[in-house]
Amino acid sequence: MGNAELHSIHVHPVKALRGRSPRDAVVEPWGLAGDRRWALIDDGGKVVTQRGRPRLALAAAELLPGGVRLSAPGRASLDVPVPDPAAADRVTLDLFGDKVEAVLAGTAAHVWCSAYLGSETRLVHLDDPAARRPVDPRYGRPGETVSLADGYPLLVTTLASLDALNSLIAGGDHAHEGPLPMNRFRPNVVVAGTEAWAEDDWTRVTIGDVPFRVARTCGRCVVTTTDQETAERGREPLRTLGRHRRFGSRLIFGQNLVPEATGVVRVGDPVTVVT
16 A cells, blocks of 8 residues: 555544544544544434534534533533533433433533524433444444444545545536535544555554454445535535445445554554555
């Protein structure tokens, strides 16, 4: 693969909200430390995402010692402490059909999130990612767990594949929507120095000293059509992925990873395909 390296790292503390791009991150068995340990739920317990509420793209979450800071345009920021799992109320949320036990944040978070979205919304925290939610057994192994990410601990994408996709978009009937930035795909790790679509053939990869198993290609949804700076929606990249990257019923961009060990990854780390 030549001189492939880790180009960037992305941690999203609250699922569906904007995150941060640190220079390094601890890899835990269920994902990057702090990534998607929080989520929003509606009054029925279903997880709220950009699929139904694209305005979430404009809100941001920043990790704090012992909590998270919420911010959004036109609203004062709010620091939310991690709720005490021994004292706070618990709830069983519905994450795309998975039933997951989590802990409710305090009333201030409930008020802030509800006011921002204009509907009853609660903030929850995944207190024990080692025990709460297994990776899909069709693609995971016994004992593997995941945070509140869509299905797998990490998502990897490559700059070369984004360039190739943008070239395809430029030749299509919605060329005015491109080129698209990588944040449309909300990855955890982005790799530079590969060939376009090289990740299709990866089965194991090492980033720095941390090995990962490639669990499954990543099927893309309507969130990728949401401009993360304006919350406006278009047709791309799904229109072009449907023409050029359709595998069965799924439109593919990126790969889902499961850590095979813990450690630290850093921007600039070498990326090696093992098999």
